Amino acid sequence: xxxxxxxxxxxxxxxxxxxxxxxxxxxxxxxxxxxxxxxxxxxxxxxxxxxxxxxxxxxxxxxxxxxxxxxxxxxxxxxxxxxxxxxxxxxxxxxxxxxxxxxxxxxxxxxxxxxxxxxxxxxxxxxxxxxxxxxxxxxxxxxxxxxxxxxxxxxxxxxxxxxxxxxxxxxxxxxxxxxxxxxxxxxxxxxxxxxxxxxxxxxxxxxxxxxxxxxxxxxxxxxxxxxxxxxxxxxxxxxxxxxxxxxxxxxxxxxxxxxxxxxxxxxxxxxxxxxxxxxxxxxxxxxxxxxxxxxxxxxxxxxxxxxxxxxxxxxxxxxxxxxxxxxxxxxxxxxxxxxxxxxxxxxxxxxxxxxxxxxxxxxxxxxxxxxxxxxxxxxxxxxxxxxxxxxxxxxxxxxxxxxxxxxxxxxxxxxxxxxxxxxx
Amino acid sequence: xxxxxxxxxxxxxxxxxxxxxxxxxxxxxxxxxxxxxxxxxxxxxxxxxxxxxxxxxxxxxxxxxxxxxxxxxxxxxxxxxxxxxxxxxxxxxxxxxxxxxxxxxxxxxxxxxxxxxxxxxxxxxxxxxxxxxxxxxxxxxxxxxxxxxxxxxxxxxxxxxxxxxxxxxxxxxxxxxxxxxxxxxxxxxxxxxxxxxxxxxxxxxxxxxxxxxxxxxxxxxxxxxxxxxxxxxxxxxxxxxxxxxxxxxxxxxxxxxxxxxxxxxxxxxxxxxxxxxxxxxxxxxxxxxxxxxxxxxxxxxxxxxxxxxxxxxxxxxxxxxxxxxxxxxxxxxxxxxxxxxxxxxxxxxxxxxxxxxxxxxxxxxxxxxxxxxxxxxxxxxxxxxxxxxxxxxxxxxxxxxxxxxxxxxxxxxxxxxxxxxxxxxxxxxxxxxxxxxxxxxxxxxxxxxxxxxxxxxxxxxxxxxxxxxxxxxxxxxxxxxxxxxxxxxxxxxxxxxxxxxxxxxxxxxxxxxxxxxxxxxxxxxxxxxxxxxxxxxxxxxxxxxxxxxxxxxxxxxxxxxxxxxxxxxx
Numbered sequence: 001x002x003x004x005x006x007x008x009x010x011x012x013x014x015x016x017x018x019x020x021x022x023x024x025x026x027x028x029x030x031x032x033x034x035x036x037x038x039x040x041x042x043x044x045x046x047x048x049x050x051x052x053x054x055x056x057x058x059x060x061x062x063x064x065x066x067x068x069x070x071x072x073x074x075x076x077x078x079x080x081x082x083x084x085x086x087x088x089x090x091x092x093x094x095x096x097x098x099x100x101x102x103x104x105x106x107x108x109x110x111x112x113x114x115x116x117x118x119x120x121x122x123x124x125x126x127x128x129x130x131x132x133x134x135x136x137x138x139x140x141x142x143x144x145x146x147x148x149x150x151x152x153x154x155x156x157x158x159x160x161x162x163x164x165x166x167x168x169x170x171x172x173x174x175x176x177x178x179x180x181x182x183x184x185x186x187x188x189x190x191x192x193x194x195x196x197x198x199x200x201x202x203x204x205x206x207x208x209x210x211x212x213x214x215x216x217x218x219x220x221x222x223x224x225x226x227x228x229x230x231x232x233x234x235x236x237x238x239x240x241x242x243x244x245x246x247x248x249x250x251x252x253x254x255x256x257x258x259x260x261x262x263x264x265x266x267x268x269x270x271x272x273x274x275x276x277x278x279x280x281x282x283x284x285x286x287x288x289x290x291x292x293x294x295x296x297x298x299x300x301x302x303x304x305x306x307x308x309x310x311x312x313x314x315x316x317x318x319x320x321x322x323x324x325x326x327x328x329x330x331x332x333x334x335x336x337x338x339x340x341x342x343x344x345x346x347x348x349x350x351x352x353x354x355x356x357x358x359x360x361x362x363x364x365x366x367x368x369x370x371x372x373x374x375x376x377x378x379x380x381x382x383x384x385x386x387x388x389x390x391x392x393x394x395x396x397x398x399x400x401x402x403x404x405x406x407x408x409x410x411x412x413x414x415x416x417x418x419x420x421x422x423x424x
Numbered sequence: 425x426x427x428x429x430x431x432x433x434x435x436x437x438x439x440x441x442x443x444x445x446x447x448x449x450x451x452x453x454x455x456x457x458x459x460x461x462x463x464x465x466x467x468x469x470x471x472x473x474x475x476x477x478x479x480x481x482x483x484x485x486x487x488x489x490x491x492x493x494x495x496x497x498x499x500x501x502x503x504x505x506x507x508x509x510x511x512x513x514x515x516x517x518x519x520x521x522x523x524x525x526x527x528x529x530x531x532x533x534x535x536x537x538x539x540x541x542x543x544x545x546x547x548x549x550x551x552x553x554x555x556x557x558x559x560x561x562x563x564x565x566x567x568x569x570x571x572x573x574x575x576x577x578x579x580x581x582x583x584x585x586x587x588x589x590x591x592x593x594x595x596x597x598x599x600x601x602x603x604x605x606x607x608x609x610x611x612x613x614x615x616x617x618x619x620x621x622x623x624x625x626x627x628x629x630x631x632x633x634x635x636x637x638x639x640x641x642x643x644x645x646x647x648x649x650x651x652x653x654x655x656x657x658x659x660x661x662x663x664x665x666x667x668x669x670x671x672x673x674x675x676x677x678x679x680x681x682x683x684x685x686x687x688x689x690x691x692x693x694x695x696x697x698x699x700x701x702x703x704x705x706x707x708x709x710x711x712x713x714x715x716x717x718x719x720x721x722x723x724x725x726x727x728x729x730x731x732x733x734x735x736x737x738x739x740x741x742x743x744x745x746x747x748x749x750x751x752x753x754x755x756x757x758x759x760x761x762x763x764x765x766x767x768x769x770x771x772x773x774x775x776x777x778x779x780x781x782x783x784x785x786x787x788x789x790x791x792x793x794x795x796x797x798x799x800x801x802x803x804x805x806x807x808x809x810x811x812x813x814x815x816x817x818x819x820x821x822x823x824x825x826x827x828x829x830x831x832x833x834x835x836x837x838x839x840x841x842x843x844x845x846x847x848x849x850x851x852x853x854x855x856x857x858x859x860x861x862x863x864x865x866x867x868x869x870x871x872x873x874x875x876x877x878x879x880x881x882x883x884x885x886x887x888x889x890x891x892x893x894x895x896x897x898x899x900x901x902x903x904x905x906x907x908x909x910x911x912x913x914x915x916x917x918x919x920x921x922x923x924x925x926x927x928x929x930x931x932x933x934x935x936x937x938x939x940x941x942x943x944x945x946x947x948x949x950x951x952x953x954x955x956x957x958x959x960x961x962x963x964x965x966x967x968x969x970x971x972x973x974x975x976x977x978x979x980x981x982x983x984x985x986x987x988x989x990x991x992x993x994x
Contacts, residue, residue, distance in 0.1 A: 057889050120889065131775040131784065132837035156904060164887035164897045170836075176903035179887055187884060188908040192917060197979065200968055204961045204983035211955060212989045217823045218847040219835065224902060224988045231907030284889065289628055408837070 048149045049323050049358065049394040050272040051142050053280040054265070054308060055163060056330035058287030059119065061344050062352035063336060063373045064296055065090050065304075067107045067365075074336040074372050077293055085363025092301040095309035101363040102312050102321060103356035104422055108367025110380035111332060114346040116287070119331030124166035126384040126414035133408070137166035138387065139278040140175040141412065145396045146277040153275045154237035156230065161264040163282025170402075172219070174226035177280065182264035184243035191235055202232060242274035243267065255314070257306040265307040269314055272324055283307075286330055290341040315357065325358030325393045329386070336373035350376045353386055358393035361424045384416025392418055469529050474798050474812040481791035482818050486843055492828035494821045494844035500524060501822075501994070503535060504951050506814055508850065508993050509768050510539050512552030513857035517948055536814060540807045546588050548857075553806075554583035555853050556767075560640060561600070561620045565886045565896050568879075573623045573676055573690045575607040575616075576879075582616025593760055593804040594751055597641050602747040606679070608689035618692040622676050625692075629709070630671035638667060641750060643759035643780030644726060665711045665721035670746040672709060673697045673737055694743060697735035707735025725749040755780060757796035761809070765795075768813045770846030771834045787839045818842035823994040847994045852885055852900040853878075855991065856915070862948055863919040863927055881915060910986050919985060920978045928981060932974035938966055941973065942980055949984040 066089055069075035080088040083100035096103075113119040113128065122128050125135040136144070143157035150157065156178035158168075168175035180186055191198060209228070213221045234240060241247070245267040256262035261283040268279040283304060288295050308328065315321040333351030334344030350369045356362050368377045388398055391413055400412040471479075486493055497505075503523045507515040515523070523535050539545050558566070558579050567576030586596050605615030607622050624632035638644040646664050673694045681688045699707030708720045723742055724730045729749055732740040750756055758780055766772035773792040774784050786792060795812075802808050813819055821844050825832075829843040840846070850858065856878055885900040899905045910916055922929050931941055942962045946954040954962070962980050969975040984990055 116889065131779075132839075134835075164889060164899075167901075173902045176901070178904050179899050186908070187905065188912040190912060192912055196968075200965050201979050201982050204958075204965060204980055205986050207957055207961050208983055208987040208989060211957070212987065216825045216830075217992075217994055218825070218833070220847055220849070220902070221988045221992065224991070227902060227904060227907050228986070231904050231911060234904065234908070235911070 047323070048275065049146055049325070050276065050320075051138075051278050051325045051327065051358075051390060051394055052265075052268045052272065052311070053138060053278070054326065054328045055165070055280050055282045056286050056304075056328070057120070057163060057282055057284035059116070059330045059332045059334060059346055060286035060300070061288065061292060061296070061334035062107075063333065063344075063369075064292070065093060065301065066105045066352040066354060067369055067373070069336075069369075069371065069373050072372055074338065074374075076338065078297075083363075087363065087365045090301065092297050093305045095305045096312075099309050099312040102316065103326070103354050103362050104360055105352050105354050105365045106367060106381055106386065106419055106422075107352045107365050107369055108376040108378060108380050109333075109351045109353055109382070109386075110376045111348040111351075111382055114332050114348040116331055119346075119348065121166060123329060123331050123383045125169070126387045126416060134167070134169040135410075136169035136171040136175065136402075137177075138390075139165055139177055139280055140168035140171050142278040142391070142394060142396070144171055144175055145391075145400065145412075146394065150275040150277065153239070154233045155239045155242065155271075155274065155276065156234075157277040159271055159276050159279050161267055161279060161281045162260055163280065163284070165280045165282075172226070173223040174230060176227075180243060180267075182245075182260040182267065182281075184245040184263075184267045184270075186234075186240070186243055189235070189240065195236060198232075198235065239274050242270045242276070245270060252314075255306075256310040257303060259303055259307075261303050262307040262310070265311040266314075269311060269318075269320075272315075272320060273318075288334065288343050289339070289345060290343040292334070292338075292343045312356065321357045323358065325360065325390055326354075326356045327386070327390055328354040350374060355386070355390065355393075355422065358390075359424075360389075360393055360422050364421070366419060366421050379420070381419050382416065384414040385419050386416070387413035388416030389419045389422050392423070469532070471815055472808075472812055474795065474808075475815045477794065477798075478791065478812065478816040478818070481788055481794075482816070482842055485788055485841060489832075489841055489843075491832055491841060491843050492826070493817070494824055494826055494829060496817075496820050497822040497845065499532070500951050502532065502820055505819070505845075505993060506532075506535060506539065508854055508858070510536070510552070510810060510814070511545055511548040512555070512854050513548070513861050514949075514951075516861050517944075520947070520951065532815060533811070536811050540810065550584045550588040552853075552857075553587040554580050557583050557587075561636075562623075563896055564882070564898060565888060566623075567619070568883065571687070573607070573678075573687070574619050575609070575622075575689060576619070578607045578609050578614070578616040579619035580616075581609055582619070585616075587806075590805065590807055593799075593806055594756065595804070597756065598747040598751060601637060601641070601750065602743045604692050604694060606689050606691050611679070611689045613691065615692075618690070621671075621674065622690045622692055625671055625674045626676050630668060630674065633671045633674070634664065634668040637671075637746075638726070639778050641759060642726065642753060642755040643762065643774075643778050644755065645779045645781060661711065661713065662719065662721060663724075663726065665709060665719075666724035667726065669709050669721055669723040670742045672707070673735065673742050694737045694741060696737055697742075699735050704735040706733045708733070725753075726755070727753065754793075754796060754800075757800045758792065760804075761792065761796045761799050764806070764809050765792075765813060768810075768819055769840070769842055770848050771840035771842075775834070775840075785839065787841070819845070821845050823847045845994065847992050849902055850991055850993055852882055852898065854993075855900075856881060859915060859919050859985070884909070910991070916982065916985060920981050922974045922978060928977055929974070932977050938962070938973050938976065941977060945977065945981050945984055949981070950987075950989050 063069060063074070064076055064078050068078060068080040068088065068090055070079055079091045081091045081094065081097055082088055083097040085100035085103070087100055087105055089097055089100065111119070111122065113122045118129055124137040127135040139158040139160070147157050158175060158177050160177035160179050162182040164179065165177040193201070205228070209225050213225060245263055248266060253263065253266065256266040261281065264281040268281050271279050285300055312321070312326065315324050332346055332348035335347040339345055350373060367379065367381065369375065370377050391398060396412065398412060402410050402412065500520060500523070503520060504514055507513060507519070523531065526534055528534060539549065558576065562574050562576065562579055567574040567579065599617045600620045603615050603617035603621065605613040605618050607616070607619050608614065609616065621633050624630065624636055635646055638646045646667065673696070675693055675695055677691045677693060678687050679689050679691055680686060696704055697707045698704045700710050701708050708722055710718050710720055712718055722730065722733045723745070725746070731742070731745045734740045759778065762772040762774060762777045762780070766777045773786050773788060774780060799809055823845040825844050832838060832841040832843045834840040834846065885898045886896055887899055888896045920928060922932065931944065939959060942959060943953055946952060946958070962976060965979050966973065966976040
């Protein structure tokens with residue numbers, strides 16, 4: 001009994017146990033077994049897929065960024081420029097223009113939710129809000145499906161940087177986003193006691209915790225225990241270094257932009273390298289009911305352009321872009337008609353999202369809007385379709401079915417269809 | 425001026441652990457089980473007719489659904505629930521003793537009367553409900569944003585005073601909807617109620633005021649209909665703008681610090697509205713259909729009642745008219761009854777609770793409507809409503825599910841049947857106040873300093889969404905950041921501190937055996953004695969600490985505070 005109380009310093013109990021199991025399995029065998037295990041780990045790492053969602057809270061005007069209508073009544077003052085791909089984008093996205101051969105613009109998004117909360121939920125889950133079922137968000141779904149590719153991951157597989165993302169729904173709180181600020185600072189990480197004592201506390205806690213769980217008082221209690229286990233893992237994990245974005249060289253930090261979003265994108269790259277399956281980085285401030293053009297030109301677009309371009313190029317240079325899917329979107333877009341305050345209001349009927357990496361064919365625009373930007377021309381796509389396509393890029397089968405807690409089977413991405421032309 | 429809280433001077437132990445055996449006796453642990461006790465007692469209890477009505481309706485619904493309720497929970501557990509839900513924290517050791525010593529059949533009612541009517545709890549009651557309502561009215565982050573027009577202190581002062589005086593709910597709503605004056609305490613014409621609308625009227629033609637007032641007080645979700653008729657909602661775009669027209673005389677004026685351009689506070693006023701066609705005698709507004717056609721709208725209430733079209737405040741004060749029309753609406757009654765029911769039972773009659781539209785299913789609809797009517801007929805007295813609900817059968821049931829009611833799980837998407845208590849996590853505010861009462865931590869400084877520290881602590885959990893509407897969520901939701909805070913955060917460090925003068929220090933250096941002290945910890949935190957396996961762990965930890973009782977108590981208290989049994993209301 002007492003040996004449970006003394007584990008080597010700096011190791012979580014689970015970690016310690018796995019070492020013990022490994023040690024006994026290898027008794028009497030040669031070192032070559034260890035070598036082949038390492039090779040296996042490298043293979044796993046190589047096929048490891050990840051996703052980075054750049055979430056534009058507030059609903060960015062895609063007509064001023066990715067699908068310009070210069071010279072029309074609705075078009076606004078921005079000009080379109082050519083890019084490294086076969087598409088044109090806003091003149092205020094010059095760095096991204098050099099990366100567009102990696103990215104595809106889906107210009108034929110058409111959705112129905114033009115309220116922030118409903119739109120955010122819908123774009124994150126593929127479902128409209130439903131009083132009776134809590135649907136899991138992208139991050140929770142992807143983390144849940146891809147966790148087996150990263151058996152050694154000790155930090156959360158779903159991290160939300162500088163924003164809230166959406167919850168894990170019926171998958172339970174152990175799949176909730178791990179929220180950090182864009183500087184990667186994790187609060188309350190400093191342990192106040194040594195690991196021996198922490199383990200003793202853990203045993204006391206588990207004793208109280210387990211007897212209460214056995215009393216059949218609801219599933220939330222089991223989730224609480226799982227989250228506690230993950231929290232213990234974090235406290236002792238060397239992988240937490242991935243959050244220390246400060247350790248990056250100055251020129252790298254400057255490449256991404258020394259603002260919250262820039263550093264958040266850099267953090268996302270570090271987390272993907274460390275094995276995190278899904279990272280969401282938030283950039284708010286797109287709810288431009290007034291003075292939209294000044295805000296975009298002087299404030300939002302320079303920040304976005306620099307960070308997104310640096311992230312794309314950096315992932316490519318490190319050989320990670322092939323296995324990392326980048327998604328850029330907000331809850332909806334903004335009215336083509338410019339309102340009396342030189343702003344644009346909410347518009348979900350015709351807009352764009354941008355995707356790239358993970359085998360997606362870049363340098364192209366899929367679908368189109370009509371001349372004044374109010375309607376989609378040709379086949380419209382939805383949140384479900386984007387989600388299905390991203391899952392496909394990550395190697396997740398679209399036949400995957402979840403069973404909600406009440407036994408209702410649900411297809412992944414709400415049975416969304418692949419967006420035609422995204423994959424070669 | 426409210427009086428200083430008694431809890432500040434309540435000594436959690438009152439020297440109790442030196443009489444531990446006696447106290448355990450008082451709490452019923454050495455006698456017949458508390459459950460038998462409560463069964464014996466409950467037969468003679470007199471209940472308000474509304475409570476009997478609730479019991480009858482809910483029991484009938486169990487029969488219809490073919491399920492059987494869980495057992496009635498032990499009285500001491502009910503006591504913990506009531507403290508958490510009514511005044512926002514767990515009971516102290518003393519308070520548990522007082523409750524258990526009361527052998528009257530009406531001891532539950534007696535406890536409610538103490539919490540609701542006695543001066544020593546007035547401030548905690550008012551603080552608890554003003555926190556809840558400030559979060560509803562202006563959000564968790566309201567007033568803390570840069571260049572905010574909201575004065576959170578002003579909002580809270582208004583709410584605290586309202587709840588301390590048990591202001592009738594309808595009066596409170598009328599005041600919030602029609603308020604004029606300054607947002608900041610101490611400013612000329614101070615009226616804290618103005619903070620509700622201060623940031624919701626100037627921009628986007630007051631659509632935020634429209635959405636907030638209809639959702640919070642009438643349970644009508646109209647925000648989507650601003651731009652188009654919504655397929656899932658009976659509200660049409662026309663109705664949205666007719667409701668919106670009530671707010672168009674209202675302006676939030678910036679008042680500056682003398683001689684600077686720093687905003688000192690906001691003054692909410694009504695001024696003549698010329699209308700968008702510049703005919704103040706018939707001040708119309710326009711909105712655009714999705715097909716581009718412009719339509720006109722004048723103030724018309726949700727039930728179709730139109731008021732005068734004049735934009736002159738002296739002829740028609742639109743917000744005043746709105747306030748009066750709201751007072752007549754039964755949506756007003758239903759929305760608050762639903763909100764309060766959900767507060768105590770975990771789920772409302774509808775889900776979400778602030779959507780009473782015809783598209784949304786309602787459970788126990790007859791009971792719901794009848795309670796709403798009772799509430800109106802009893803002068804919108806929130807304290808009475810609290811008594812009706814907390815004495816009712818569904819609120820007294822155990823959270824332990826049985827084979828006969830496992831299917832009643834609203835977290836699985838089932839409609840709630842209230843056949844057992846739904847386990848739920850404490851809010852961050854409840855945790856903070858509970859730790860304060862259980863450990864005497866964070867009691868330094870005057871009331872204002874304590875409140876400031878509390879708000880600072882709360883802010884770590886708020887995550888904003890980056891929209892103009894100030895949407896936000898909390899990470900105090902059972903996820904890892906919360907776990908880390910409970911493991912290592914300052915609040916927990918203070919709670920388990922052994923510094924001289926702390927309560928844990930007093931416990932560890934006071935009389936009693938280590939085992940008695942552990943027993944005390946379990947009763948203080950969880951309202952029950954430790955189980956044998958828990959005492960065994962404590963003994964092992966004591967050995968690992970080489971007999972140092974203080975260190976062992978620290979570890980056990982840390983484990984108790986981190987346990988599900990502590991952080992959940994069950």
